[in-house]
Amino acid sequence: MSYTFFLLAVFTFQSLLCSTFAQPVDVSVDAQVLIIGGGVDAIIAASTLNENNITDFIILEGSDHLHSHLKKITFAGLEFAPGNLWGNSPAKATIQNFHESNYSSYTVYTDEGDDITRVAIKRETDLVAAFNFSTEAIIGDIEEGARPDLSQKATLARGGWIATSAVDKVMEWFNFDFDEGRSARDISTIQAFRQNVLIGPEKYFLLGNRTALDRLASILTEEQVRLNQRVRVVNQTEGFVRAVTEDGIEYTGNYTIVTSTVGVIQNGGITFDPPLPPWKSEEFCRFQMGTIDPIFLKFDTKFWDDTEFILHANDRHGYYPAFLNLEAEGLYPPGTNILIGFLTGEEAYRAELLTDDEVKAEILNVLRNIYGEDNVPDPVEFYMSRFATDPDLYGTFPTWPIGIIPEDAQTRLRANVGRVYFAPEGAGNVEYIGIPRGSFRDGAAAAEAVIGCLLEDECDEYSPVEPGAPPLCQDVKPYNPNKRRKNFNVRLLSTEKKFE
Template identity: 55%
Template sequence: MILRWLLFASFSVHVFAVCDDPNAQVIIVGGGPAGIYAATGLIEQHGIEDFLMLEETDRPEGYLYPIDFGGLSFRPGALYGLTPIKPLMMELGIGLVATDNSSYTVYNYNGEDVTAEAREREAAYVAAREKGLPLADDIDRCLRPRPDIPYKAKLGVNGWVAKSDIDKTMEWFNFDFNEGLSTRDVSTGWTYRQAMANLFPDKCFITGRARIILDGMLEQITPARIALNSRTVNVTQTDECVIVTTSDGTEYVGEYAIITNSVGVIQNGGVTFEPSLPPWKSEEFFRYQMGTLDAIFLKFDTKFWDDTEYILHATDRHGYYPAFLNLEAEGYHPAGTNILIGFLTGDEAYRAEHLSDEEVQAEVIGVLRDMYGESNVPDPTEFYMSRFATDVDIYGSFSAYPIGIPPEDSQMRLKGPTGRLYFAPEDAADIHIGNPFGSVLDGFFAAGGVAGCIQNQECDDYTPDRSICKPRPVKQRKNMN
């Protein structure tokens, strides 16, 4: 008993001493787009410059990090720009190519061109999707006369069941390719909310320097306000301050903290919290799933493939190297680039990430040889594969909305503060979860909450409202006598 008291007393003295000498008013955990926009929100909108951003890597840019491949520069984490952020990217002069999802050639594993049949089946898929658009407006917050269900179930009700190899590929191309997950994993209501907001399939391939979108923001943040190679592993909150501990044992202290880690990082214990997050908060983080879109870059000495933008692979194994982007298609890169980008999502991405580069290359080249013939497909001269599902900085590419949860309630739980901690996961950005614009919105939202607490002493104290649901009507039994 005495030992327990001594340990508690020692901890208390340490905490109070640390809280008396903070490093900054606000500690921002994560230096990706959400963290950078949270920082600039504090500066531009609220005049708060006393903050410190902790970035786990050697660069404050998150998923916008570049790779050099085939003499060109790519950002595997941001290959495409979606509708909400496209005007801003154009204004900044970032090179974009409007993709044409109708420009594709489809081969089966026997090398037969089945494009005509694929177009017919795609039309059937689109018809089933469009038939369900009114559902998003019909889902009531509590009674839900038309309950939310997995998107796969709604497609089935509307007449679409992916049975054939071609069906599976066209479903992947029109859904998994956007979400990073299959139709069984994603909310019907959420999917149609996105569709009605025109968030897909309208997207652009980024050929320019996407990091420009952060350059103006970073110019406002002095280097002294960024601690690189500082991976946060623990966040301890007291009545007086927040203590953030990095992987090398360094402690950073702030009056408040903005947490920008992805759902995947929190789910996998990349950051722990003391005391633990309230059950309503933890439960909400675990409701979400992280989708994965991995890119496989292949450079060849010669071009052996079709001139369409996409070359699709029809196989009975859903998502097994189903699509390749032709970077020599019109508007992309000059002739002689000789680069294909293959894509994997969801379970197949996770599986492939546990293989070596050599094993993945053997699989993907095997698929291309099935499609174009053994003698027509040489080994690539360069190879690169992103591995987002197992990347400890994110554990996935972007999040997907959970099934059966009212969006407004769920997103408020995600970004609602707990004491001195404010949260900015892109998952809480209404219809913009899963794209960079969501990070921007959540960063600004968190900055506003912290600023209100610092400057006006108006601190948010969020607790989920569990009284919003009306009681269900009692069923009346008929008297059959």
């Protein structure tokens, strides 16, 4: 093949590829936009499309309900959302019924039933001192790129904190794992610091309230939502996108917004045809999913302490380390008789592979070691969340990996690949990763990009230049996640009144 002919072939291939994603071709499609997944991002994306008079979309949700990890359950006559028991400071004004958690109200027991709360308070003081000393010393250099990011475990060790005893391990879990759903060795110091500054340390236990999301979901029509349609393949070709469910049902659209969690992508829950480019798949695989599994136990009588939390000090890090007393001051009235136990990270995953009876036996053994064999009856009701193995989630929420550049990661996670756009369930937002507000913004950003393509013929394309290789399409404008288009509404929920 001559060199001239080779160049002509390359140019022709590039032109065809660019034109493939430039305009929808005249094919019979089920909807202009397919939205894969039915979480917060999907509902906000759909709401944003609706607000801009784009109603020809279909949400394809794998389970029998929308917003999987925010699904409500009724337990002992009370309503809970196990995947979102707590709100945070930015959402405070939107919550109508809440209790501000008191993380200083705890009692700590050993496996032998010894009350070691005084020792635990002293060790928590040492932990906080180590955290403050080390973070203050290095956070500026990390922010400026003068030194690499560290795991929270390394940052604590730099400040003199090394958890070796059972009481040290439970206090470390209570201060770090309980927030992030992962061990301190997997938590990014810079992102934990940013989250604390942006969101604040306060947490608000939600007393059965999630009105804003319910209200938005209620606007969707039956034609716009397809439940029990778990998408396994996303194929884009010749100007449209085809989504194929695990039952072999095909849906076609001009564009699609994938709102699946990074956990679903990492675990091969969706096959992309053609495959995602390396820069995209690599970014998804760098992220982590945090898992917090609440375990609800209803008893006939209350046998535990009046403090808000009962902590269990064990040599095995994270082994049924905490229980929330729902009769603590400001929560539910006497006679509620409900404890919620918690597992996170690897221990949550391990327990999810057990049966309910096996988990119940383990957690009751812990409570009976603390309060005495004869004082702890069998629960009259039991419920355990299983987020780590849920095929629509593979975790409770995304967390930043150690050592990334957050703004660059946001660009790559949100960036479209041709006609496939992404709203990665709260992972693509620097400010509010892993919380509903971040999911709101991810969903709105993806919808905004699709609206721009549909209404203004401004289709984004992100094409990173690999070392030694020219961009595939020279005339494609760089992807800019901060670009603001002014001719349509964008539901970014930047003002609290939009929650009301």
